[in-house]
Amino acid sequence: MNMNKDIILTGDRTTGQLHLGHYVGSLRSRVQLQNEYKTYILLADIQALTTHYDQPELIADSVHQVTLDYLAVGIDPNKATLFIQSMIPEIAELTVIFSMFITVNNLRHNPTIKNEARDRGYTDLYYGFLGYPVSQAADIAFCKATLVPAGEDQIPHIETARKLVRRFNELYAPVLPEPRILTGERLGGLDGIGKMSKSMGNAISLNARPDDVHAKLTKAKTDPARIHRSDPGNPNICPVFAYHQLFRNENAEEIHANCSQGTIGCRDCKQLAGNAINELLAPFRARRQDYEQREDEVKEILIEGTRQARKVARETMLEVREAMGIRYFNL
Incomplete structure (x- = not known):
């Protein structure tokens, strides 16, 4: 395998099964890119809480369902690292650190946040929802990802990640690389209104009969x-x-x-x-259908991928703490 120096971080919020819009937007490119880059694929269960905090049972089930979707379209666990966001506490730690470098007004003016809040009818924003881009920046930075395959609506989030990484490097030491986005195609919904979306009910799921x-x-x-x-x-x-x-x-x-x-x-x-x-x-x-008959194997794929991601996260956070001068001792 001829691996490029770039590292990929990509993933999806676990709020239900994936659909054709996900496939066109990023999944098909992930299948190809996993042969060329070190690839991390995140099951974003914490970020799913930003809109589904009152449905933890949906999020837990979706972790399994989305994993099946990944494997079904051709993601190879021997080439890509699949991991669960909530099982990497270092991501949460890095989220808190990054939150010190961004203002609330900056987040409020993020066009993707504004549009989603409007579409969902939110008149007052929860801290977690507003801080989604900060959490996403930590997802990207923990594994020092430099390339993020995502839809065009994620461009403001990636720009926020770039600014946060740049600010950290300026304040402390050049530890974290600035990521760039690799945009995919946008697939319109069945209703002709906006993109294909689970929340809009205008999608065709990847396992539709x-x-x-x-x-x-x-x-x-x-x-x-x-x-x-x-x-x-x-x-x-x-x-x-x-x-x-x-x-x-x-x-x-x-x-x-x-x-x-x-x-x-x-x-x-x-x-x-x-x-x-x-x-x-x-x-x-x-x-x-084949993977559905091998639940233990699917679980082991997630366990091993999360274990690998956690190892990388620990190493990155040691560097982050060292750069900040808050690595007091090892535990």
């Missing part, structure tokens, strides 16, 4: 001006056409032309998109 995929696509929004099958459509504003571009790329131009001319109906268009999505998901379903 074939009939579920078609059922969800049947209800997907299309060009609202197209009433009859023979009406010319505008595929450029249709979420389903975007799925053709991503999952049937070689036939997308034909779909675009037929839709624009009114020679293909939305029902047939959705059927073709569903067939392509099911073709993509078929091997994922098979691998997931």
